[in-house]
Ligand SMILES: *[C@@H]1O[C@H](CO)[C@@H](O)[C@H](O)[C@H]1NC(C)=O
Ligand SMILES: *[C@@H]1O[C@H](CO)[C@@H](O)[C@H](O)[C@H]1NC(C)=O
Ligand SMILES: *[C@@H]1O[C@H](CO)[C@@H](O)[C@H](O)[C@H]1NC(C)=O
């Protein structure tokens with residue numbers, strides 16, 4: 001039976017070939033590399049492509065949620081007690097942030113744009129209307145007192161003026177006023193002497209329907225790893241973002257975009273697009289968002305550590321020798337000298353001291369950490385939540401009786417959660433890619449499986465063929481060996 005044995009032997013040879021092929025494909029990583037190169041070609045900002053469209057107009061809805069801290073014991077605080085606060089929120093805004101005035105440069109290797117952000121209030125996703133009242137620190141008053149504390153004459157005048165207007169260390173304002181601005185009596189009075197002064201105060205004053213200047217991004221045409229990375233911001237190289245970066249955090253600039261094929265060892269620079277050494281996120285674990293696998297990245301506690309623990313953070317000591325404890329970031333230079341300090345919500349990852357100083361702080365990793373969930377193959381952001389708290393540095397000024405016997409405290413005013421989850425349409429597309437990825441990545445294993453099956457058939461047929469040729473007696477020792 002030459003034909004039959006020929007078939008049998010070719011099955012054997014074929015099975016061995018399949019096994020070799022399968023194993024060498026696994027070892028050489030051909031398919032993952034192929035997938036990566038396909039994805040890498042996709043991620044370039046080019047007019048008319050889908051990637052460009054979603055960069056220009058992010059399809060996933062972004063929500064900005066604010067949680068205020070309502071002060072319950074102002075009189076006791078002025079007598080030296082620690083403040084007791086109640087968290088009130090969320091007050092939710094839908095955030096629109098299209099890229100505008102887009103123009104390509106340098107043969108399509110760079111693209112220039114401004115990022116205009118607009119916030120629209122969402123009553124149905126909020127605890128109450130923007131007219132809800134919140135009692136908190138009187139930030140304009142604290143700023144003015146801080147500025148004139150060493151000038152007894154002016155301090156005295158201002159103090160009397162505040163008394164006549166009934167203004168003190170604390171104030172009760174609506175959510176809308178605190179966020180988007182209100183005309184402040186004290187600032188207005190001072191404006192008479194300093195006309196360049198703005199008499200409106202708000203934590204996010206002028207941030208609505210405005211942009212923070214001109215960005216130049218890399219398109220990723222030359223190197224996919226540069227996809228949507230910031231080259232320049234307001235004419236400054238992103239290398240020199242040190243001082244402006246602290247401002248970016250409070251203004252909420254966050255042009256996050258990531259190149260494909262993210263590894264677990266990658267360090268992601270998140271708040272500014274790049275190169276700000278102290279603001280980064282590292283791999284924390286695996287997640288699944290809308291059936292799409294992702295890596296979760298989160299800032300490690302060293303990000304906000306004080307300079308003893310992390311010397312790289314010396315840049316955040318403003319002025320140079322005025323360092324705060326771990327977990328705090330002084331941003332007063334970006335807020336016209338207002339003593340504003342950023343931290344994680346409820347002082348998560350900060351020194352225990354700050355948590356103890358305010359009654360009502362309950363730091364919780366799940367709720368208060370900043371997270372970024374990224375699909376490693378494509379670099380697409382599946383889910384993100386940027387969480388920051390705005391605090392005011394409150395202390396007693398001998399020249400201002402308004403500060404009573406208040407103890408020095410980092411007083412929490414509000415925290416924000418700017419979050420987004422991949423939209424369903426994009427998620428469906430991603431799910432298809434994930435299935436394709438699984439199929440392609442499993443091809444070598446299918447080949448090996450096929451090889452094993454063929455090998456099995458080969459051996460079975462070999463034994464079958466041997467039966468007539470050999471006697472029963474001869475086979476016996478073979479089986480028992
Ligand atoms: C993209 O192409 C369209 C149509 O050709 C054109 O109108 C638009 O100005 C281009 N956009 C940019 C940023 O070059
Ligand atoms: C753009 O491309 C053209 C032709 O490929 C080349 O001559 C020119 O120098 C390039 N310009 C820039 C700014 O790279
Ligand atoms: C922001 O500006 C837009 C458009 O100018 C306006 O519709 C919206 O109400 C504003 N949002 C806030 C919070 O003021």
Ligand SMILES: *[C@@H]1O[C@H](CO)[C@@H](O)[C@H](O)[C@H]1NC(C)=O
Nearest residue numbers: 070071072088132133134135
């Ligand atoms: C915050 O506290 C003030 C003073 O006690 C109170 O009038 C106000 O209703 C509180 N705000 C909310 C939203 O509960």
Ligand SMILES: *[C@@H]1O[C@H](CO)[C@@H](O)[C@H](O)[C@H]1NC(C)=O
Nearest residue numbers: 205206207212244247248251
């Ligand atoms: C942040 O916003 C303020 C106005 O609220 C502006 O003066 C400042 O330049 C902005 N900072 C950045 C970095 O955009």
Ligand SMILES: *[C@@H]1O[C@H](CO)[C@@H](O)[C@H](O)[C@H]1NC(C)=O
Nearest residue numbers: 306307308309324325326351
């Ligand atoms: C930094 O933090 C550590 C631990 O919280 C503390 O022991 C150290 O004194 C701090 N250094 C400064 C400069 O605040």
Ligand SMILES: *[C@@H]1O[C@H](CO)[C@@H](O)[C@H](O)[C@H]1NC(C)=O
Nearest residue numbers: 063065366367368385417419
């Ligand atoms: C934002 O964070 C807050 C605080 O952890 C949480 O309660 C809220 O559900 C988050 N919002 C979204 C949309 O995830």
